[in-house]
Amino acid sequence: MVKVFFYQSDGPTTKLLFTLLEKSRSQDWNILLSCSDQNEVEFLHEQLWVQPDNRFVGIGVAGSEFDQFQPVLLSDKFLLANDPQVMIATGNSTIEPDIVDKFTRIMVVFNQNDQKELEASREKWKLLSGLGHHMQLYCQDRNGWALKAEANQEKKEVN
Template identity: 30%
Template sequence: MGAAYFYHLTQNPLDRTLPILLGKARAAGWAIELRGRDPRRVQWLDERLWVMPEDSFLPHGIAGGAHDADQPILLTTGAGDAANDPACLMAWDGAEVAPEEVTRLDRVCILFDGNDPDAVQTARGQWKALTAAGRAAQYWSEESGRWEKKAESGA
């Protein structure tokens, strides 16, 4: 049974924070579903991941291709799209996460922009829904300039 990790982005934007988390998840040997809501934003993130420095290359693809099952990191726009059998789900831009996914996967990461009041409200709702369903969750903040665990709810 996994846990949901909430990452409150206040110092660094998504495209700077996500590669670090993706690198750690890949180092753990996990296939990853990277779930957004808007196909245009998924395309934007795909382009950002391709222009990273060579020493931090993250092999990935957008769901809907012929080789989805082989992708270490698969960008999707909805639940059930991940043909790569992920052990880790990273949701961003308010993408939905079901309690069953937290149970089934090794790790669920929910990243949200702390400078966007709507994103913060959405993340609070996700925290409440997942913890009310009995799922373990941790809340991490970077407001001090480094990541610190600020809250934890056990399963």
């Protein structure tokens, strides 16, 4: 079963995206960063290369002959060229139900102050919870991140 994590940010999500990319790469997972359109792909490609403290995550934009070698592949299409274990979807992107099971984890990152992203993320929640996946919603507040909602909890076996 795919584990799905929603991250509701109280502002722009670029810094959060970078942190999630770093954490996923520390597990040696390949990632598909699913964007809403080509403009978002280009924006994030530029922004994710510019990080403080010399932090670095290798990323590439889908569409080259080297896609399969990219640890992080940015795309506005559902490509599995880099054999990703993780999909990180931005707020306005879409998720195709027939590819969900190809991933170990799915993360949806959205800005709660952007009504369009908020509505699109609610639709993703309905879709993925309806498919029976274990879901968690984390919200950002003054103290950091807190679990605010959960659906389809994993059943623990009692011995």
